[in-house]
Amino acid sequence: MYSHMQPGERPISLKAVNSLHARLTHLQRLEAEAIHIMREVVAECERPVMLYSIGKDSSVMLHIALKAFHPAPPPFPFLHVDTTWKFREMIAFRDEAARRHGLDLIVHINQEGLASGINPFTHGSNVHTDVMKTQALRQALDRYGFDAAFGGARRDEEKSRAKERIFSIRSAQHRWDPKRQRPELWRVYNTRTRDGESLRVFPLSNWTELDVWQYIYVEQIPIVPLYFARERPVVRRAGTWIMVDDNRMPLEPGETPQSKMVRFRTLGCYPLTGAIESDASSLPDILREMLATTMSERQGRVIDHDQSASMEKKKVEGYF
Amino acid sequence: MEAFDADLEGYLRSHERKDLLRFITCGSVDDGKSTLIGRLLYESKMIFEDQLAALAADSRTMGTRGGELDFALLVDGLSAEREQGITIDVAYRFFATEKRKFIVADTPGHEQYTRNMVTGASTADLAVILIDARKGVLTQTRRHSHVVALLGIRRVVLAVNKIDLVDYSSEVFERIERDYREFARRIGLDDVTCIPISAIHGDNVVRRADATRWYRGPTLLEHLETVPVGEDLAARPFRMLVQWVNRPSQDFRGFAGVVVSGGVRVGEAVRILPSGRPSTVARVLVGDTDAQAAVAGQSITLTLTDEIDISRGDVLAAPDAAPPVADQFEATVVWMHEQPLLQGRSYLMKIGTKTVPATVSPIKYKLNVDTLEHVAARTLELNDIGVCALELAQPVVFEPYADSRDLGGFILIDRVSNATVGAGLLRFALRRSQNVHWQALDVDKVARAGLKGQKPCVIWFTGLSGAGKSTIANLVEKRLLALGRHTYLLDGDNVRHGLNKDLGFTDADRVENIRRVAEVARLMVDAGLIVLVSFISPFRSERRMARELLGEGEFLEVFVDTPLDVAEGRDPKGLYKKARRGELRNFTGVDSPYEMPEHPDVRVDTTRLSAEDAAGVILERLGRTGVIDVE
Ligand SMILES: Nc1nc2c(ncn2[C@@H]2O[C@H](COP(=O)(O)OP(=O)(O)O)[C@@H](O)[C@H]2O)c(=O)[nH]1
Numbered sequence: 039m040y041s042h043m044q045p046g047e048r049p050i051s052l053k054a055v056n057s058l059h060a061r062l063t064h065l066q067r068l069e070a071e072a073i074h075i076m077r078e079v080v081a082e083c084e085r086p087v088m089l090y091s092i093g094k095d096s097s098v099m100l101h102i103a104l105k106a107f108h109p110a111p112p113p114f115p116f117l118h119v120d121t122t123w124k125f126r127e128m129i130a131f132r133d134e135a136a137r138r139h140g141l142d143l144i145v146h147i148n149q150e151g152l153a154s155g156i157n158p159f160t161h162g163s164n165v166h167t168d169v170m171k172t173q174a175l176r177q178a179l180d181r182y183g184f185d186a187a188f189g190g191a192r193r194d195e196e197k198s199r200a201k202e203r204i205f206s207i208r209s210a211q212h213r214w215d216p217k218r219q220r221p222e223l224w225r226v227y228n229t230r231t232r233d234g235e236s237l238r239v240f241p242l243s244n245w246t247e248l249d250v251w252q253y254i255y256v257e258q259i260p261i262v263p264l265y266f267a268r269e270r271p272v273v274r275r276a277g278t279w280i281m282v283d284d285n286r287m288p289l290e291p292g293e294t295p296q297s298k299m300v301r302f303r304t305l306g307c308y309p310l311t312g313a314i315e316s317d318a319s320s321l322p323d324i325l326r327e328m329l330a331t332t333m334s335e336r337q338g339r340v341i342d343h344d345q346s347a348s349m350e351k352k353k354v355e356g357y358f
Numbered sequence: 359m360e361a362f363d364a365d366l367e368g369y370l371r372s373h374e375r376k377d378l379l380r381f382i383t384c385g386s387v388d389d390g391k392s393t394l395i396g397r398l399l400y401e402s403k404m405i406f407e408d409q410l411a412a413l414a415a416d417s418r419t420m421g422t423r424g425g426e427l428d429f430a431l432l433v434d435g436l437s438a439e440r441e442q443g444i445t446i447d448v449a450y451r452f453f454a455t456e457k458r459k460f461i462v463a464d465t466p467g468h469e470q471y472t473r474n475m476v477t478g479a480s481t482a483d484l485a486v487i488l489i490d491a492r493k494g495v496l497t498q499t500r501r502h503s504h505v506v507a508l509l510g511i512r513r514v515v516l517a518v519n520k521i522d523l524v525d526y527s528s529e530v531f532e533r534i535e536r537d538y539r540e541f542a543r544r545i546g547l548d549d550v551t552c553i554p555i556s557a558i559h560g561d562n563v564v565r566r567a568d569a570t571r572w573y574r575g576p577t578l579l580e581h582l583e584t585v586p587v588g589e590d591l592a593a594r595p596f597r598m599l600v601q602w603v604n605r606p607s608q609d610f611r612g613f614a615g616v617v618v619s620g621g622v623r624v625g626e627a628v629r630i631l632p633s634g635r636p637s638t639v640a641r642v643l644v645g646d647t648d649a650q651a652a653v654a655g656q657s658i659t660l661t662l663t664d665e666i667d668i669s670r671g672d673v674l675a676a677p678d679a680a681p682p683v684a685d686q687f688e689a690t691v692v693w694m695h696e697q698p699l700l701q702g703r704s705y706l707m708k709i710g711t712k713t714v715p716a717t718v719s720p721i722k723y724k725l726n727v728d729t730l731e732h733v734a735a736r737t738l739e740l741n742d743i744g745v746c747a748l749e750l751a752q753p754v755v756f757e758p759y760a761d762s763r764d765l766g767g768f769i770l771i772d773r774v775s776n777a778t779v780g781a782g783l784l785r786f787a788l789r790r791s792q793n794v795h796w797q798a799l800d801v802d803k804v805a806r807a808g809l810k811g812q813k814p815c816v817i818w819f820t821g822l823s824g825a826g827k828s829t830i831a832n833l834v835e836k837r838l839l840a841l842g843r844h845t846y847l848l849d850g851d852n853v854r855h856g857l858n859k860d861l862g863f864t865d866a867d868r869v870e871n872i873r874r875v876a877e878v879a880r881l882m883v884d885a886g887l888i889v890l891v892s893f894i895s896p897f898r899s900e901r902r903m904a905r906e907l908l909g910e911g912e913f914l915e916v917f918v919d920t921p922l923d924v925a926e927g928r929d930p931k932g933l934y935k936k937a938r939r940g941e942l943r944n945f946t947g948v949d950s951p952y953e954m955p956e957h958p959d960v961r962v963d964t965t966r967l968s969a970e971d972a973a974g975v976i977l978e979r980l981g982r983t984g985v986i987d988v989e
Binding site for chain 2: 061062063064066067068069070071073074077078080081104105106107108109110111193194200201216218220221222223224225226228230231232233235243244246248249
């Protein structure tokens with residue numbers, strides 16, 4: 039399950055430098071920057087946590103965290119905010135990753151949301167995301183008193199993210215106030231917080247989607263198999279393919295799942311995550327497809343399909 | 359990019375060799391900066407089809423090109439700014455070609471945003487300065503160039519844009535080039551490449567333009583792809599900033615950090631600073647693998663052959679070229695906050711991985727960024743650049759900024775709000791400080807308060823006996839405590855049991871009573887506390903005296919306004935009854951006067967407000983004066 043290489047295709051690894059004249063490649067510089075950021079947080083913050091969303095960016099963050107503190111294990115827990123609507127393969131992958139690396143994994147579910155039966159079908163994606171993801175995240179951060187949380191967001195994901203700081207400060211109510219964000223110069227980060235304030239820290243800020251895939255390729259990082267094309271039961275909804283991952287998915291009259299070769303470019307709640315038709319069943323295939331692709335990554339995320347300022351609004355409200 | 363299909367492995371190999379260039383773009387409003395960046399993204403195929411469709415739609419509704427693709431719309435930012443039509447922050451954009459990955463710091467041309475340009479320039483290897491060919495070298499071009507030079511960017515591209523609007527004239531271009539080179543040389547920028555471009559048509563951005571056959575130099579992208587990066591750092595002596603000590607077990611003690619210049623090999627000698635002790639490198643770990651060497655830019659973990667005490671903030675360096683240590687500097691400071699820089703106030707200075715208290719004293723002069731003239735100044739306001747003396751509470755390892763951004767660049771943090779309020783560049787150590795053993799500086803009020811992370815002050819409750827002062831003061835103190843503030847409550851009755859046990863209720867004794875309490879409150883403020891004083895304090899002049907003992911903004915007079923009949927009706931301690939019966943002499947309100955405050959900072963009417971609500975009013979006021987945070 040964790041090998042995506044086809045016979046004869048070998049990755050070129052991020053080699054160690056053995057000469058003082060070596061020039062760093064862009065992936066080496068990005069990795070070094072992410073390691074530096076993680077170490078700053080661990081050195082200066084009291085109770086950091088890594089948000090582990092099980093996607094490829096989380097896989098990359100985990101991989102870098104394992105390097106940054108080697109031979110010590112990553113000195114913080116990993117938090118997964120489980121909306122209970124994640125793909126089953128994601129949950130299996132999460133538990134396997136935690137077991138393999140001996141991670142301190144915290145799984146948080148908004149129990150009140152669960153009790154009131156919040157789900158993406160009856161309540162719509164906005165309410166579901168707000169209750170089971172945004173509010174749940176706030177609950178978990180408050181409950182454990184984390185003062186810094188690593189997230190895998192990148193500046194290239196969306197226009198309004200281009201100005202996001204690497205260290206983004208949130209009030210005690212987890213609100214993001216553009217006026218309170220601090221200027222970031224050189225590699226000197228201000229990590230100070232008080233009175234329940236906390237930081238969101240984005241070590242992959244300067245990576246692009248292509249960088250992430252190339253890094254996964256050269257470093258042979260395990261990712262959820264959903265990223266690879268396979269025959270999957272899907273239905274057509276709002277112009278995209280939605281996978282019928284379990285029998286909680288209500289089908290419309292006359293609607294029957296069809297089997298299609300599809301894969302996912304981002305992962306989230308299965309009813310809210312669109313698949314693309316693809317034959318890319320290995321990493322080189324994905325890279326090949328990436329390089330020729332014409333659709334940007336967020337296209338598959340049903341949640342931010344409204345106007346482009348919506349991400350910013352969500353952030354003000356405390357969405358990661 | 360099509361070539362990869364034939365040979366993915368080959369493509370990836372070349373991608374693997376790709377390096378990274380970070381640059382900043384600067385220009386005045388409307389010089390075409392957004393259009394240029396948008397075009398670079400477009401030409402390097404970083405724009406996807408869905409984004410292109412969105413761009414086409416936006417171009418029709420919001421564009422300035424009469425419905426044609428308006429690349430500037432690709433790089434707009436937060437919605438508030440979009441509505442104002444200006445960019446007011448630093449945005450980072452990414453594109454890649456076969457040779458390089460690029461990170462662009464996009465900063466606005468607006469004049470009041472020196473802060474943003476300095477931020478964007480701090481991580482840039484190169485600057486692209488835009489000029490409108492019709493306008494030539496402007497004051498703003500000079501300002502941008504000064505900031506670029508100040509921040510140590512040595513390579514500059516002068517992009518002479520809108521060359522189409524001057525009929526692709528070589529004369530216009532050459533005149534601008536001459537003007538700029540002459541100016542640039544004077545401010546120490548000598549690696550300048552001038553390129554005539556039209557961002558809108560793409561001329562000489564990626565494709566060479568027929569209309570400018572007279573131009574022999576590279577296109578903008580060719581230049582960006584080939585200009586050398588990082589070689590100057592590699593050539594400098596080895597320095598690594600210790601970020602974190604990795605000690606998972608007794609057998610491993612590693613020092614984690616970034617190599618900021620030079621390189622290091624297994625077996626090489628290093629010196630640890632500030633202690634100056636020598637050691638030898640045992641292992642170099644890059645991630646989880648052992649390496650023979652590491653170079654500038656890498657995050658590594660080193661182990662040494664000796665057991666030496668090393669902690670965060672220390673620097674490992676080449677032994678024959680170790681950086682100096684000092685605690686007094688001359689530095690250039692860029693102010694980044696609405697609240698101005700105050701001489702004598704203690705800020706936290708973070709330099710490399712070290713954080714120390716630092717005081718500015720004095721500001722020598724302010725720079726006019728347009729002309730570089732020195733202007734006398736007693737404070738620095740947002741976007742001001744000044745040259746100051748800095749005094750640190752502890753010596754730090756440093757290098758002049760011109761030699762090392764990592765050991766010479768620092769930020770200043772406000773100790774109460776934790777905001778990043780300034781950025782600075784060390785110029786040199788002041789002679790008196792170098793190699794002198796550090797002596798404890800006087801610990802002062804600011805330092806003590808800073809440690810508690812608060813703004814000390816006196817909240818002075820005045821009012822009749824039974825007015826509710828102590829009840830309200832208690833509630834306020836509880837709420838301050840809950841907010842993590844360090845407080846002390848001086849209550850009239852309690853103090854009269856101890857310190858003021860010898861005093862009665864004559865006017866002279868009342869004055870002395872208040873004088874002592876005011877002095878005690880002042881000492882407590884000096885210790886950094888928020889002091890609540892709950893005393894009848896019937897006389898205006900003593901309240902004024904108390905106010906004058908304290909600094910500006912450190913005294914908050916709260917009038918607990920309860921009419922005599924109400925207070926007497928409550929009479930919680932039965933004192934009014936005793937006074938009325940003549941058993942108590944000189945009782946305020948009965949046979950001793952109470953002078954109402956004329957201009958209290960806060961007045962709470964206890965006939966309308968509950969004690970809780972009164973406390974709320976006071977807290978709200980404390981929020982406005984910055985003693986506590988307002989949410
Ligand atoms: N003719 C011409 N117009 C340009 C060129 N570059 C930009 N413009 C126009 O100049 C105006 C300002 O451009 P914009 O990119 O928004 O400037 P910014 O404020 O520097 O980001 C817009 O109307 C652009 O279409 C150019 O090379 N030639």
